[in-house]
Amino acid sequence: MAASNAVMRAFAPRRIGAIYVWMLIVLIFALWIPELFLRSSTPQTILNQSTVTAIVALSVVFPLVVGVFDLSVGAMVGLSAVVAAWFLGNTALPVPMVVLLTLLVGVFVGLLNSFVVLKLGIDSFIGTLATGAILGALTIAVSDNKIMTEGISGDFSALSAGMIGGLQFPVFYMLLLMIVQGILLERTRPGRLMYAVGFGPEATRLAGVSVTRLKVTALVSCSVIAAFAGLVLLGRVQAADPMGGVSYMIPAFSAAFLGATQFRDGRFNPWGTVVAVLLLATGSYGLLLSGIGQWAPQVFQGIVLIAAVGVTVAQRRVKPVRSDDPPSPAETVDLSVSGRAS
Secondary structure (H helix, E strand, O other): OHHHHHHHHHOOHHHHHHHHHHHHHHHHHHHHOHHHHOOOOHHHHHHHHHHHHHHHHHHHHHHHHOOOOOOOHHHHHHHHHHHHHHHHHHOOOOHHHHHHHHHHHHHHHHHHHHHHHHHOOOOHHHHHHHHHHHHHHHHHHHHOOOOEOOOOOOHHHHHHHOEEOOEEHHHHHHHHHHHHHHHHHHHOHHHHHHHHHHHOHHHHHHOOOOHHHHHHHHHHHHHHHHHHHHHHHHHHHOOEOOOOOHHHHHHHHHHHHHHHOOOOOOOOOHHHHHHHHHHHHHHHHHHHHHOOOOOHHHHHHHHHHHHHHHHHHHHHHHOOOOOOOOOOHHHHHOOOOOOOOO
């Protein structure tokens, strides 16, 4: 009986509702445009095309867990792609060095966001929006507002264009990042402390935990992962568009908030985030195939973001703790603030 109840809870719509919605979306397009959607290449296409969005979405999970926003991730993706393209086109640096320098740019941006949010005390929503604008300006300055293509093909593009079993390398990067992030957040002390900071920063601080250090770690990790996403994007399209990263911000936050409604009852987590990305990618891909128009996927993503945020907030207000989940420091500190990003 107990095992039966556990299975029912595991497959309850409240816990994995996005998967049922995902199946419904597949069914709708299978009936609507079967000749276009029901192809053997469709799963591979959706996976290959959703990797950059998934990596960006995983990057924003870290700051959301500790209760802050990072709205500069889209600009960070564009800046890292342009910086890497500049190094590849104007220097003789080896590819590993270009990758390392680009990731260091991500570290610097993460520290800049930390300074603005934590040292200056500016609300993260406003502060990172401002730094994102600065990054956008730097991207235009480095690229001279032109699409950069020189020196990108060859060894560098092979890092993203290589394939195993019909799946491009970035699919495996995404899966590896999801697993590592999941283990870090749920199976290690620093990860559980991050959840504690998000749910109750003052109580966590009184418990002797360095809240500032954990938030800095989250913001720097976010920028570095976003920089990595920019490298993946550059390798895939073999061109650096100065405006290419901005479009990833809304899908990333949509996926992170929708993912928080899955598996962990209101807690931001990488497992739900990747499922949400695939749900969004399936819906967007089907809408494009249907020929409705280029605007349709953005409307779909916007609606999903509104619904996901609403459901996440409702879940945290109604039932913040499940008895079958392992208790986290967040749940033992202060659930009244519910990890609201500030």
